[in-house]
Amino acid sequence: MVTANKEATYNSAIEGDIVVTRLDAVINWIRANSIWPMPMGLACCGIELMAAGGARFDISRFGAEVMRFSPRQSDCMIVAGTVTYKMAPHIRRIYDQMSSPKWVIAMGACASSGGMYRSYATMQGVDRILPVDVYISGCPPRPEAVLDALVKIQDKIRREPSGRALFKEENKG
């Protein structure tokens, strides 16, 4: 390769040995350890979600500390709280604006099933409008449970055939 810029080329003195791996393993390794959550804090669960981000529980140990309030920049929606029918379409629209691949955590009893709100105003589970990957029990769940759900999402991501999805016809372009 003829180039004046030596920094951009492979330099065995700096880089060392080449590592050979599978495409799935590399992609999933990157995705699983840099989940950027979309904090959909709708009720008291949102407070526990904040605690999970704080120093004591420290969600950054799992690479998910970058809470993004723009759906364009996030890839895991954490639905934390009571989903009312009035709010539900907005949640779905925000989910639609997130770029693929994306995952959903239903945090707490309300997001999972309507919880104690058996009423005219409350959607009985956010899974009626979103594809939920992990449900967390609790009212509200402890921050450890949020971290546990995050680890479960990571396990799920590590099993995905990510490389094959890259070359699917509908994903080209």
Next chain:
Amino acid sequence: MTAASTAASTAAPTVVSVAASTAVLTAAPVSISAATAGGIVAALREKFPQDADKITPRASADHPAINIPATAAVAILTHLRDAHGYDMLADLTAIDWAEGASPRFTVVWHLLSVASAPDASASGTSASDAHAKPGSYLRVAAGCANDAEPEMPSVAAIWPGANWHERETYDMFGITFTGHPDPRRILMWDGYPHHPLRKEFPLAGVEGELPDPEVAAETKTKLIAAPMAGGPFVASSGGLNIGENEPRAKDESWNENAEKPKAEGLKG
């Protein structure tokens, strides 16, 4: 207030049973508040002679309470604010007495006096005498004339804080506040066809459409009646409850994917 009204009730003791005082809601209750409400009723009757027969004391367990006619509501409430010192509207709500009752809907204003009485020499003796003590409440109620399409004049021009209270009362009860600057729903979305706090509306809700038709078409989801599972909270120790003292919902959840089970299939 307490000392004066206690003296009044000991001077003229009256025995009225609890059942009678709750059944006849317009009757003057035997309580500390009755004397105070009587004073305001007398003052208002003097000020509004054309509505004198419709200004009555109202049964109350705590604060003084009066009934007023809806037609003169704004004038009377303005007078209570300006001449009697009830300068704050603490709450505005309504009662649905259920279908068949007339008046079916009663609007209730909770007034609170915050400011002290103005100086007697500056404003005249009578105004100072009528002024409520700071911290005292007055409950004012008026029935809506139309039971099918209830209406009540808005007080948002007198107390700006009434704006959202009236929107909520419209949202929940369907009472239209005439003259309201922004008569929209506040809790449910625009276009929601029901008023949820009306007596005939079930707590679980009724079937309907999501607010956003695009999302409804995409997700094929609609409003469903929530599974009540025997009530919002079940304290009875049924077959599915773990502890007798632990209130918990029986596990009877159902939705459009899992049909409501038949009654004979349930335990207990």
